[in-house]
Amino acid sequence: MKYITVIFVFIILSGCGNKEQATTAAASADAENVLQLSDAQLKSFALSSVGIQEKNITQTLKLNGKVDVPPQNLVSVSSALGGYVKSTRLLPGMHFKKGEVIAVMEDNQFIQLQQDYLTAKAQLQNAEAEYLRQKELNQSKASSDKVYQQAKADYQTLQISGKALAEKLRLIHINPEQVSVSNIRQTANIYAPFNGFVAHVFVNVGKYVSPSDVLFELVNPNDLHLNLKVFEKDWDKIKTGQPLLAYTNTNTEKKYRGEIILIGKNISSDRALEIHAHFKEDDGKLIPGMYMNAEIEIPESRAWVLPEESVVSFEGKQYVFEILDKNRFKMIAIQTGNTGNGWVAIMNGDELKSKNIAQKGAYTLLMALKNKAEEE
Secondary structure (H helix, E strand, O other), rough: HHHHHHHOOOHHHHHHHHHHHHHHHHHHHHHHHHHEEHHHHHOOOOOEEEOEEEEEEEEEEEEEEEEEEEHHHHHEOOOOOOEEEEOOOOOOOOOOOOOEEEEEEHHHEEEEEEEEHHHHHHHHHHHHHHHHHHHHHOOOOOOHHHHHHHHHHHHHHHHHHEEEEEEEEHHHOOOOOOOOOOOOOHHHHOOOOOOEEEEEEOOOOOOOOOOOOOOOOEEEEOOOOEEEEEEEEOOOOOOOOOOEEEOOOOOOOOEEEEEEEEOOOOOOOOOEEEEEEEEEOOOOOOOOEEEEEEEEEEEEEEEEEEEHOOOEEEEEEEEEEEEEEOEEEEEEEOOOOEEEEOOOEEEEHHHHOOOOEEEEHHHHHHHHHHHHHHOO
16 A cells, blocks of 8 residues: 555656646747847847738739640641742741731642643533533423433533632632633742741741641730649639739839639649630730749738738748837747738737737847857
8 A cells, every 4th residue: 555655646746747847848948939139239220010910911822834825826837739838938936917928839730730620611611501402402302311411410510520629729829710721820829827926937948848747837926825833722712804914034014914714623743733814915025935923913801910021931930029028029930821912911810919029120030039049
């Protein structure tokens, strides 16, 4: 029984000792976060104070990305029938206008196609006359139905052939109505389909190209858009229709207004999603592939806030300094939320109510506290 009593007393004493050690450790840690400065030290920097406030805060989300072109605005140009490149003046980056000749093609098949068309056209005139004659004879029973049906079939066959050859001529931009015995051309022009600029040139004069070969890649700048990346933690703050301001690294003063038109649904390996924004204006200085930054304002939310300069960071954590009295300051760990308009949302703001927080000079206090720790 005495043995049990001794053990019980020992446990009580050990518990008291642990409590005293924990209290001592907490007091020591608390003392490490308290800074005391002399009057002379206080005069060496500007110090002001602020109290935590509850207000609406608008977060500004900063993203980066690049100018992109939708597939329908990046056009690959080829020759419908192939041929040799007789001439072209295009160079990468060059601007052109809709309807402008961007290349001239040359090939024997262009001549053959016009010859076939004129031949079919001449045969069609003869077949039409024969068809009308046989129709009239058949109505008066002067010719058999078989002869009439054959004349009709020949006429319709040549009509089909003539129509098909005319469309082939239009495919290489030769007007069939202008083709005549005295006006057979050995060249065919390729025209610009819109106003834009050249992205790539894949041919040179004298090169033979087949219909599957791409001659040029042309960009229609009327629908340039901005491809941005937003991290997974922020994607639910983005909505279609939200406005944004974009700017390049070389000219941050020039702002381009835009609007979010599409939000991606796939998360990449770096935990980011793609969003697409359409430019409201274009001064002609934006080109595909150009890197840009963007700022998106997130709708207001109610929160406890402090000015940004009140919050200091150290070793990946955020802190503020409470002014205990004229010469003493205590560093308090905080949890921050959204940032916007010069304010930072404080998630544990209830803990800072009625406390006097350092605003100007907060960073100087942090440096002084860390220098004190190193000296000790």
